[in-house]
Amino acid sequence: MKEKRGLIAFDDLNLNIITPGFCTLCGACEAACPVHAIRIEENKIHYDDCSDFLDFCPICYDICPHTEPLVMEAMKFVASAPLRRSALGYYRKIILAQSVNPKIREASHSGGIVTSMLAQAMESGMIDSAVISEAKPSTPLTLKPQIGLVPDDILSAVDSKFSPSSVAKAFGNAVREYGKTKIAFVGVPHQILAIRKLEAWEHKIMSSLEVTIGLFCLWIFSLDRLLNYLKERHHIEHSDITRMDLTDKYIISTSHGTVELPTEEIMPHILNKCKTCMDFTSELADISVGGAAPLENWSTVIIRxxxxxxxxxxxxxxxxxxxxxxxxxxxxxxHLLSMAMRKKMIAREEAESMRMKGVAIPPIDQTLIFLHRDRSVMADTKVRDIMTKEVITVTPNITVSHLLDIMTRHHHMGYPVVNEKDELVGIVTFEDIMKVPKERRTDARVSQIAKKKLITATPDSSALEAFERMRRHEIGRLIIVDPSNPKKLLGVLTRTDIMHALGREA
Incomplete structure (x- = not known):
């Protein structure tokens, strides 16, 4: 009998991802496996021992969107964008858009942008197919991957997703079974990350990828658990559900009416891995699309x-x-910034809670939230080399409404406050603005809401020291000051700045 060598990555994948319940069934492992030993069927992973054919193979673990390898490499696909913000990632511009076709808008329950872009790209020859997800007619919350081969196939694409779909698996099928060479891939954040990891690995099927479209996503649910809960607690049958929206509330539209639930009520039914996911806007996609609340029939588009x-x-x-x-x-x-920041905050709190309880944390979050893998690099990196030196500041006497205008133009989530002598006197953040009722924003002043007690660092501090200070105080940015004059502002350092620096080192 042949001896098993213990060098097959599926063992690690099973131990760290599948068994703890972190798998989201994207199908990247099946698409990547060189001997087709992994299959996703009926929402379950089936594995044939590949050690009979391979002495060593790390690919299924490396390209899983919930593991730590290739994360920094994946960021490089969008890192050339001129703008970088902590809430939204890298991008070139943000714009609102809608399909001119009212039937497409009605079918998509939003602006119909994904459908319109894909159909036009296929008609013009820019792409020859699209990997999408579509809802099953009888059970609209159940999604299945679909390979769109003609423009009419695209009309069934789902613009938002709340349950798993093995779209990465479908991408492999589009290449191998249909011979497609210019494929558009549509997915939520973890599915986009899986595709980017396959690109970073330089897997042979990735030469067929033309463009990635990322969907905004707050969370994906364990559908069976959610449906059982809705039936038992609220007497809602799956077949009665016609639409579902998830913003600051969970809104269920049925054939009998609408039910609104607080998000806290449905949190227990979110997939384990989604609870620690920080990406709301699919930050690694070529272009990201989501709702434009409170506007109806429009979409927010982030071009990256x-x-x-x-x-x-x-x-x-x-x-x-x-x-x-x-x-x-x-x-x-x-609303976009609020949702993006909220997801990041909840993810960090959940990961910290899991860590304190000694509960297993998805390996990728050891990198993205705690940066465990890169601590030696951070210890050798000085704040002065990675901080933002050209800082936009505000004065204490401007109104909160004026501050919101500044934030709308520049998309930064926090601004140092300086007085008439250019001395640092505080910091004001997006979270501070959100605490002020809309009707008071034209009268309230920055001086009334800015934090006076500052958490600072100096240019000679290490990135590791700065990161630990952010984590300890549960903040996303540090004010960098002159060590001999703490009122002199020298720069700002954010978690995103640290991630960007680590990405350059990858």
């Missing part, structure tokens, strides 16, 4: 790469979508 810009502009030039500056809709941008 030149590929994403080309896809979007192709639809604009063809006249199939119309656009509007997001700065014209202050409430929409505020």
């Amino acid at each position: 790469t030149k590929k994403g810009e080309k896809l979007f502009q192709n639809a604009v030039d063809a006249g199939v979508i119309r656009t509007m500056r997001i700065e014209e809709q202050e409430n929409t941008l505020t």
Whole structure:
């Protein structure tokens, strides 16, 4: 009998991801496996011992979106974008858009942008297929992956997702079974990360990827648990559900009416891994698309790469979508930033709680939240080398409404406050603004809401020291000051700055 050598990655994948319940069934492992030993069937993973064919193979563990390898490498696909913000990641611009076709908007329950861009790209020859998810007619919350081969196939694409779908597996099928070479891939954040990891690995099927479209996603649910709960607690049958929306509330539309539930009530039914996911806007996609609340029938579009810009502009030039500056809709941008920051905050709190309880944490979060893997690099990196030196500041006497205008233009989540002598006197953040009722924002002043007690660091501090200070005080940024004059502002350092620096080292 052949001796098992223990060098097969599936053992680690099973131990660290599958057994603890972190797998989200994206299918990347099946798409990548060189001997087809992994299969996802009926929402379960099936594995044939590949050690009979391979002496060593790390790929299924490395490309899993919930493991630590290749994370920094994946970031490089979007890192050339000129703008970088802690809430939204890298991007070129943010815009509002909608399909000119009212039937597409109605079918998508939003702006219909994903459908319109894909259909136009297919008609123009930019892509030859699209990997999407579609809902099963009888059970609309149950999603299945679909390979769109003609424009009409795209009409069934789901613009938002709340349950698992093995789209990465479908991407492999599009290449191997259909021979497609210019594929558009549509997915939620962890599915986009899986595809980016496959790209970073330089897997042979990835030469067929043309563009990635990321969907905004708060959380994905364990569908069986959620449906059982809704049936037992609220007497809602799956077949009666026609639509589901998740913002600051969980809104269920049925054939009999609408039910609104607080998000705290449905939190226990979220997939384990989603509870520690910090990515709301699919930060690694070429272009990201999501709702534009409180606007109806519009979508928010975040263009991150030149590929994403080309896809979007192709639809604009063809006249199939119309656009509007997001700065014209202050409430929409505020809602976007609020949702993105909220997801990051909940993820950090959940991960910290799991760590304190001694509960297993997804390996990727050891990298993204606690940065365990890169501590030696951070210890050798000085704050002065990675901080933002050109800082936008505000004065104490401007109104909160004026501050929100500044935030709408620049998309930063925090601003140092300086007095008439240019002395540092505080910091004001997006969270501080959100505590002020809308009707009071034109009268309330920054001086009334800014934090006076500052958490600071100096340029000679290490990135590791700065990161630990952020984590200890549960904040996302540090004010960098002159060690001989703590009122002299020298820069700002955010968690995103640290991640960007680590990405350059990868």
